[in-house]
Amino acid sequence: MTEVIEPMPAAPAIPAPGVPIIELRQLAVEYGAGDRSVRAVDGVDLAVHAGEVVGLAGESGCGKSTVANAIMQILRPPARIAGGSILFRGEDLVDKGREELRRYRWRNVAMVFQSAMSSLNPVMRVGDQFVDMMRAHEPVSRNAALARAEELLGVVGIDRRRVRAFPHELSGGMRQRVIIAMALALEPQLLIMDEPTTALDVVVQREILQQVQDLQREFGFAILFITHDLSLLIEFADRIAIMYAGEIVETAPSARLQASPRHPYTRGLMESFPPLTGPLRRLVGIPGAPPDLSAVPPGCRFHPRCPLCVPEQPVMFARQTTERPVLRELEPGHFVACHAAGAST
Amino acid sequence: MSQLLPTPIDLPQAVELAPLGVRVDRRRRRFVPGWLRLLLGNPKGRIGILMIVGMVVLGLIAPLLASRSSAVDFSLLDARQAPSWHHLFGTTDQGVDVFAQVVWGARRSLLLGAAAGALATVIATILGVFAAYVGGIVDDLVNLVTNVFFVIPTIPLLIDITAFLHTRGMLVMILVIAATLWAFEARILRAQALTLKNRDFIAASRVAGESTRRIVFGELMPNMVSRIAAAFVLVFYVAILVDAGLEFLGLGAMDKPSWGVALYWATVNSSMLQGEWWSFVFPGLAIGVTVLALTLILAGIDEVSNPRLRATRVRRHLARRALGRAV
Amino acid sequence: MSEAALEVRHLEKRFAADARFVGRRSYVHAVDDVSFMLRPGTITALVGESGSGKSTVARLLARLYAPTAGSVIYRGKDVARDKSRRSVLRYRSQVQMIFQDPFGSLNPVKTIRHHLERPLRIHGIVERDEVEDRVHELLRTVGLVPPGHVADKYPHELSGGQRQRVAIARTLAVEPVVLLADEPTSMLDVSIRIGILNLMLKLKEERDIAFLYVTHDLASARYLADDILVMYAGQIVEQGPIEQVLADPLHPYTKLLLSAAADPEAGVETKRIEVRKGLASAAVDPPDGCRFVGRCPLAIDVCSRVTPALVEAHPGQAARCHVTAPASAGIAAVPSTS
Numbered sequence A: 001m002t003e004v005i006e007p008m009p010a011a012p013a014i015p016a017p018g019v020p021i022i023e024l025r026q027l028a029v030e031y032g033a034g035d036r037s038v039r040a041v042d043g044v045d046l047a048v049h050a051g052e053v054v055g056l057a058g059e060s061g062c063g064k065s066t067v068a069n070a071i072m073q074i075l076r077p078p079a080r081i082a083g084g085s086i087l088f089r090g091e092d093l094v095d096k097g098r099e100e101l102r103r104y105r106w107r108n109v110a111m112v113f114q115s116a117m118s119s120l121n122p123v124m125r126v127g128d129q130f131v132d133m134m135r136a137h138e139p140v141s142r143n144a145a146l147a148r149a150e151e152l153l154g155v156v157g158i159d160r161r162r163v164r165a166f167p168h169e170l171s172g173g174m175r176q177r178v179i180i181a182m183a184l185a186l187e188p189q190l191l192i193m194d195e196p197t198t199a200l201d202v203v204v205q206r207e208i209l210q211q212v213q214d215l216q217r218e219f220g221f222a223i224l225f226i227t228h229d230l231s232l233l234i235e236f237a238d239r240i241a242i243m244y245a246g247e248i249v250e251t252a253p254s255a256r257l258q259a260s261p262r263h264p265y266t267r268g269l270m271e272s273f274p275p276l277t278g279p280l281r282r283l284v285g286i287p288g289a290p291p292d293l294s295a296v297p298p299g300c301r302f303h304p305r306c307p308l309c310v311p312e313q314p315v316m317f318a319r320q321t322t323e324r325p326v327l328r329e330l331e332p333g334h335f336v337a338c339h340a341a342g343a344s345t
Numbered sequence B: 001m002s003q004l005l006p007t008p009i010d011l012p013q014a015v016e017l018a019p020l021g022v023r024v025d026r027r028r029r030r031f032v033p034g035w036l037r038l039l040l041g042n043p044k045g046r047i048g049i050l051m052i053v054g055m056v057v058l059g060l061i062a063p064l065l066a067s068r069s070s071a072v073d074f075s076l077l078d079a080r081q082a083p084s085w086h087h088l089f090g091t092t093d094q095g096v097d098v099f100a101q102v103v104w105g106a107r108r109s110l111l112l113g114a115a116a117g118a119l120a121t122v123i124a125t126i127l128g129v130f131a132a133y134v135g136g137i138v139d140d141l142v143n144l145v146t147n148v149f150f151v152i153p154t155i156p157l158l159i160d161i162t163a164f165l166h167t168r169g170m171l172v173m174i175l176v177i178a179a180t181l182w183a184f185e186a187r188i189l190r191a192q193a194l195t196l197k198n199r200d201f202i203a204a205s206r207v208a209g210e211s212t213r214r215i216v217f218g219e220l221m222p223n224m225v226s227r228i229a230a231a232f233v234l235v236f237y238v239a240i241l242v243d244a245g246l247e248f249l250g251l252g253a254m255d256k257p258s259w260g261v262a263l264y265w266a267t268v269n270s271s272m273l274q275g276e277w278w279s280f281v282f283p284g285l286a287i288g289v290t291v292l293a294l295t296l297i298l299a300g301i302d303e304v305s306n307p308r309l310r311a312t313r314v315r316r317h318l319a320r321r322a323l324g325r326a327v
Numbered sequence C: 001m002s003e004a005a006l007e008v009r010h011l012e013k014r015f016a017a018d019a020r021f022v023g024r025r026s027y028v029h030a031v032d033d034v035s036f037m038l039r040p041g042t043i044t045a046l047v048g049e050s051g052s053g054k055s056t057v058a059r060l061l062a063r064l065y066a067p068t069a070g071s072v073i074y075r076g077k078d079v080a081r082d083k084s085r086r087s088v089l090r091y092r093s094q095v096q097m098i099f100q101d102p103f104g105s106l107n108p109v110k111t112i113r114h115h116l117e118r119p120l121r122i123h124g125i126v127e128r129d130e131v132e133d134r135v136h137e138l139l140r141t142v143g144l145v146p147p148g149h150v151a152d153k154y155p156h157e158l159s160g161g162q163r164q165r166v167a168i169a170r171t172l173a174v175e176p177v178v179l180l181a182d183e184p185t186s187m188l189d190v191s192i193r194i195g196i197l198n199l200m201l202k203l204k205e206e207r208d209i210a211f212l213y214v215t216h217d218l219a220s221a222r223y224l225a226d227d228i229l230v231m232y233a234g235q236i237v238e239q240g241p242i243e244q245v246l247a248d249p250l251h252p253y254t255k256l257l258l259s260a261a262a263d264p265e266a267g268v269e270t271k272r273i274e275v276r277k278g279l280a281s282a283a284v285d286p287p288d289g290c291r292f293v294g295r296c297p298l299a300i301d302v303c304s305r306v307t308p309a310l311v312e313a314h315p316g317q318a319a320r321c322h323v324t325a326p327a328s329a330g331i332a333a334v335p336s337t338s
């Protein structure tokens, strides 16, 4: 049986400026249905342009992986897209057919999963896993696929002969590189990396990130980099989006975010990482814990933990506890969803 | 950044577990043990306990319900009667009253099951769990013994021993059943104990200064309650079946009433073929009800021994109650 | 220099790497010739990559493992081989450990009260009728309020940060002199970490506890600790006052660690590290020579033949390196016990 696989509608080699590779508009994702549903992502706007590294940071459970899975179109029940749209080069994916989506995955957008290191099949040689993956998307011969696998392993700094290795023969860092190589096999335009290095040691982590950065500069794909390690993102990403309880509360270019974070939550996050150099002072972090998504606070979701939300300022307090803030562009490229931001500085 | 208040302590989360249902009232605890209260609070556990208690009471008051002789003695005058007011469950081909068989049989069958189950479970738990925790040569030895016992088949051993001892007494049955079945349980429990022993909370109790005995019985074992209970129920069940099986083979103590004897006669008489369903159905039902009761208790234990399940149950229960009130 | 609350000398732990019964068995040298002391009111950070032997050191100190060789000196006596229940109990009433995983270190079927009550009862810290009050006091100390309510809960009803606080409260029940914390924040959410670190700082200051803080995060080590021990493949390769070591590291591995760590203060400019072969984890039957030699940019001939000793090349700062801390540069940092 021969399956004719048509290429995706010809994508312009050089994207028209302004049209992002991926754009989320008021995306909402729910887990479960009816009165027991949980809205894990609620009204997220996010765009990733060609060649850009966008970081997505936030506490555990705030919905980062859910956003990634939505972009990859791999949400499974009980998860479902409850609203908004996901545009790939301006085309909405929400009303695409299954076959089209299958081709879209990996070819256009590839993903390195949070538990990537354990996602390799333990009883299959690394090379064979490459071959299977590639042949599911392209009509290539086994040998051609193997050759490509070797080439990609070389690209991520692994000895080509390791195509014959089983996953358990590789260290955690090497396995992670194999996964990254697989994600790059079909030359996607966007690579989503969900906490790709959290399980790794600092040295290995940096080695891998360096390599990814080199590859990104060479091939020009965009990256959506998900982590809770803000200090890592500041170094690695061009632009950072901060997520809290299913919403994006601040986005800004990395340098700008580092120099002047505007959302109190972002400031709290920054306050959670002690510096390695420079003067030391007692940090305070963020009091309290993130809300249960099935019962989010009214108004600004951060208000119960917010140091700027005090009853002593009744007007502001009333707004903070009843009116949901939306992203406002305080400076070019710097968006903040906070009633008090801008007013206080 | 100076506006950030110095509150380095995270406040307890707002999600509170409604305390009503779970908090064990200390005063009442003295009269009813906490675990029993919990089990009675669980719907499945409650029904199971009620059923078992019913069975036990039936066995205890058997002399009030039927004479022992009508459960064993043949009386051809009364043979083959369908259920009636006089013979509630009818009579067999030999004229034995099936109702008497069932209530008197409850005594032997329940005692046999409970005793064999308890004995096998105690041996299995102590050897399996303790050896797994202590490890080393002790574990190796116990493992060897377990494996030897594991391959001994129950019924042939029982046949041999009863032939050798010229007795088919209850005690022998209990000992042999326990001796041949504990090894199976011990292996399951050992495997679970081995995974639990490497958990940090065990290391943490060692650092706290707990003795080995307390770690095994106070920290490890409570995590295995549902497994241990499952082991007990399984042996209980198998003991009743083995008893019935021996009777089936004609090797049981035919002069003593038990559910197994009743089934034996029903088979010998081909009652079903002759339309005398009662002599088969009622003893069978007794075994079925007992096993169902035990299974329900087991399910109850499963739920209450895991605080996570316990909490959600109680919460759901409370929610339902609150809803009921609101409507 | 104040007196040591706990000291280890030439500590060594090997794990059998195979299950052979005949012939020469091979061993993982998880901890090799490790010596250091913990002082009251001081936090000592033990840093290194995973597999370098940090947890093994902590577990040796907690007496969860018996050392293969070397001594654990507590109150002037070597307790490493004294296994009597009395001695162990006395040790446990002074030396306590906080585990990495707050989800695994509490017994899921026991209430919080049970976890705090047990040490109080085992060591007879307070009278029977004062136990409940003390439990509440402990919970308040670690910031869990209202204590009466928290005590009735089961571990799964608490968040990770709250669980770790319970774990800390449990270690405080015995009023310890030494606290061993094995990556106490690595499983916690970023926003909660700093709270736990601050709690440890507070305990150090208020109770004069000697802390061993095991971590792979240099920045949090700097935030918390006074001294640092850098571990590589089972050995301590550098030790000294933390600011001094981080500002001017002697050992090439310490330099590598430093350049690999992300630093928000450093801003957006990216640091690059040299990618080389070699592993930080403990090796099976390692040969003589420096264990870092495969990755070291400074390696010379002698490095692969002779195991370098820990030499105090700067005042108070010692390293295990033929080039940056040659034997001629200072004195051996650890006197031999024999």
Ligand SMILES: Nc1ncnc2c1ncn2[C@@H]1O[C@H](COP(=O)(O)OP(=O)(O)OP(=O)(O)O)[C@@H](O)[C@H]1O
Pocket (backbone or CB within 6 Å): A031, A032, A038, A040, A058, A059, A060, A061, A062, A063, A064, A065, A066, A067, A078, A079, A114, A228, A293
């Ligand atoms: N299968 C599921 N069913 C129900 N709720 C889910 C499911 N998967 C995730 N959630 C909920 O959705 C929310 C967002 O989860 P998500 O995995 O996206 O978080 P995250 O930001 O990636 O967290 P982490 O940093 O821990 O990976 C959480 O509150 C989580 O409990």
Ligand SMILES: Nc1ncnc2c1ncn2[C@@H]1O[C@H](COP(=O)(O)OP(=O)(O)O)[C@@H](O)[C@H]1O
Pocket (backbone or CB within 6 Å): C015, C016, C028, C029, C030, C048, C049, C050, C051, C052, C053, C054, C055, C056, C057, C281, C282, C283
């Ligand atoms: N119980 C054990 N049995 C065998 N090997 C072990 C055991 N514990 C640790 N090891 C080995 O010892 C080395 C050091 O481990 P560990 O102390 O856990 O490192 P770290 O805490 O620095 O990550 C590793 O190579 C590990 O595989």
Ligand code: SF4
Pocket (backbone or CB within 6 Å): C251, C252, C253, C290, C291, C292, C293, C294, C296, C297, C298, C299, C300, C303, C308, C320, C321, C322, C323, C324
């Ligand atoms: S001893 Fe040699 S190999 Fe080892 S760290 Fe020093 S220079 Fe490098």
Ligand SMILES: [Mg+2]
Pocket (backbone or CB within 6 Å): A064, A065, A066, A114, A194
């Ligand atoms: Mg995630």
Ligand SMILES: [Mg+2]
Pocket (backbone or CB within 6 Å): C051, C054, C055, C183
């Ligand atoms: Mg460790």
